Amino acid sequence: MAQAMPKVDVVLVGFGWTGAILAQQLCDAGLSVLALERAAARSTPVNWATTFDQDELRYMWRHHLFQNVKYSTLTFRNNIHQSALPMRHLGSFLPGTGVGGAGIHWNGQIWRWLESDFKLKSHNEARYGKQATAGLTLQDMPVSYQELEPYYDMFDKTCGTSGQAGNLSGAKQTGGNPFEAPRSAPYPTPPLPMTYGPKLFEQAAASMGLHPFPHPAGNLSQEYTNPLGMQLGKCTFCGFCEKFGCGNYSKASPQTTLIPYILTKPNFELRTESEVLKVERTPDGRHATGVTYIDSAGIEHFQPADIVALTAYQLHNVHLMLVSGIGQPYDPATGQGHVGKNYCYQTMGSVDVFFDDKLLNPFIGAGALASVIDDYNGDNFDHSGLGFIGGAYIAGMVTGARPIEMVRVPDGVPKWGLEWKHAAKKYFLRAMGLSVHGSSYPQAGNYLDLDPTYKDQFGRPMLRMTFDFPPNDLKMSQYCTDRAAEIARNMGASSVHAKPRKGPYDITHYQTTHNVGGTMMGESPADSVVNKYSQSWNVANLFVTGAGLYPQNPGYNPTGTLAALAYLTADAIKTKYVKAAGQPLVAA
């Protein structure tokens, strides 16, 4: 029998970006908030100090800050005809664990969706006809860009995002992204300066009539104090963001922007090494009574709460919904059910660019240090006759040059031996990559459910992922990577190696930690798991945050939008839900 703990107003399951956003907002509104985090507390001076942070082996390849699959993994297969097998080692994506979650080891790439991304299905069908979306289970979002804009702005101000606006309240701004939706305010800090590689990209793209702009960055171009009084330092370009913590307090993370503030709140508690096993409900199933969690000693506790919010990583939120029996699991055979439906990823292409006569010094970098074009993203270009919808941003990006990962050699050079060694020596300082960061659209056979065979360490069925790239997305990647290669050739490169994403999806090679869908939001219980306020259609005091809310993944990094949605959810709880506790905020 689980030990019962004192009741709180709100229990948060997981304490990364969205957990910290909800904690700050709801504590400030006077609610008592408890965050349950499955792993340890982590902080800059203890866990990623500048004296030992720049360690590629330990953090990247030995997964020092990532979820440990020994204790928590999932099973994977490409299609329903295969047996799913455990992901026995991390590869394609790198979820976090512990306080701050993956918000510690992200790159700090902060994007907003296009206005059309919020109405993806109806927009594309209106412009290209219904056949354009055939085979894709796209859905419109129940919120518009205009509704979300104030919350995007809050996240930018929390992070101190560095960038150049392209559209301020409808007025186009020189040097910014001309395709972006209107912003109510400029970026809080100026854009990062460009190193040589991104500068060459910028010049080449501009010469071709494209529209390069500095990538919006959570790696700060100058010192910044956010509205909560949290101070961030100026980025030093050490080149260890992605897969690493920032020892310099220069990268926006829950630890640098929110958590120190939250921990001063008397109505907040953080309980670590406490993994939630299940959301508990009243006998009629309509109301969550709290959660059962297990501590590191193996003791189970029941934590009662008036509001339960699933604020873990997308994969864990979906898993927790399924093992708690909330909502109807999606069945690809019938198309019925929505929990686990529309699992999407990110369709990543790239181009390696080599120079014989230019020293790029790519070890000087930052997680979002890039010149980028949005000309081929979303519906920023005419897709008539192309045979696909969606797109990608193309970035001349130098996050750093960690040599185990980033010794690039031209196409045709072997992977080892003297020829490789000579090419490695010649090109390490003279090569860079262009990122082709593509959309990922849903198809009926891509989904998440519970594995029939493999159990996790607590005896629950593991999450099972069934995924492969839809033909639409592979065509998109080929087209956009071809465009990127054209830019590369205009950079004065001596050789160019285009690498569009090819199927089948392979879980072993790192692509990106952008897993989305499975708890999507929508207009009604007939099309989704939660409403526009991230409130469960089935259990009115249960909220779900994160990229699981996305019915599909546009060609942008997900954190900006999922953070904005978390602010919207917090606002709805503060201003609407507390006045109508236990009630749906949207009529079913």
Next chain:
Amino acid sequence: MLALSAAVSGAAAAEALSGHDGLLGGPSETLTNTLPWRDGLADAPEAASAGNWRYLNGAEVGFLTAAVDRLIPADPTGPSASEAGVVVFLDRQLAGDYGNGAHFYLQGPWQKGDTTQGYQSRFTPAQFYRHAISAIGQAVGKSDNGKVFKDLSADRQDALLKQMETGDLKLDGPITSKAFFTMFLQNVLEGYFSDPIYGGNKGGAAWAMIGFPGAHYDYSEWVTAYNQRIPVPMVGLRGRLAWSRS
């Protein structure tokens, strides 16, 4: 004030709180009105130990020394893999957390799987190396008149490594030569290019070869220094390599 739900102190606390990477064993703590920082617990890396082999036996050292020096051969541009200490690196890695599968899920049932599903062995990396090197030794003994890999010509060694890379070298037992080669080449690159504290990249020589200045914290003044050599001295986690004994 800090409130620990479990009373811990001193060395026990330090050990328990080192569960930073998701390993179980840290206490469940309740934190309120405090920052999660403790004196003396900086999570600094552990350097590879000096001295004798920790995991590899003599036959394995012989195979690996020969094989790594075909993957990264000696020549005037930079050290060979073994000159850079890669075999020591592999030994220490296989003897430690990596070799023990601390970040691998190894529970059953075990099935062969598709290549897109990745590693499906029951073995830890240390066991995987042991089985694979033994099976390679048997295969080479059959194909090369009882000889061992390290005594073959460089050309013959290269030919065998290419067969492993493609999986054409057939091995008895559950491990394919391709699966071994994939892990092996990755680990060799790790040893060659990781910080010298882990036993490879001795003296930073592999970094010097490619022009990587190491674990620098601040390049601010060089961001817009386009197309020129950046005159910073190489540093590692022990500090400036020219000052370090390694």
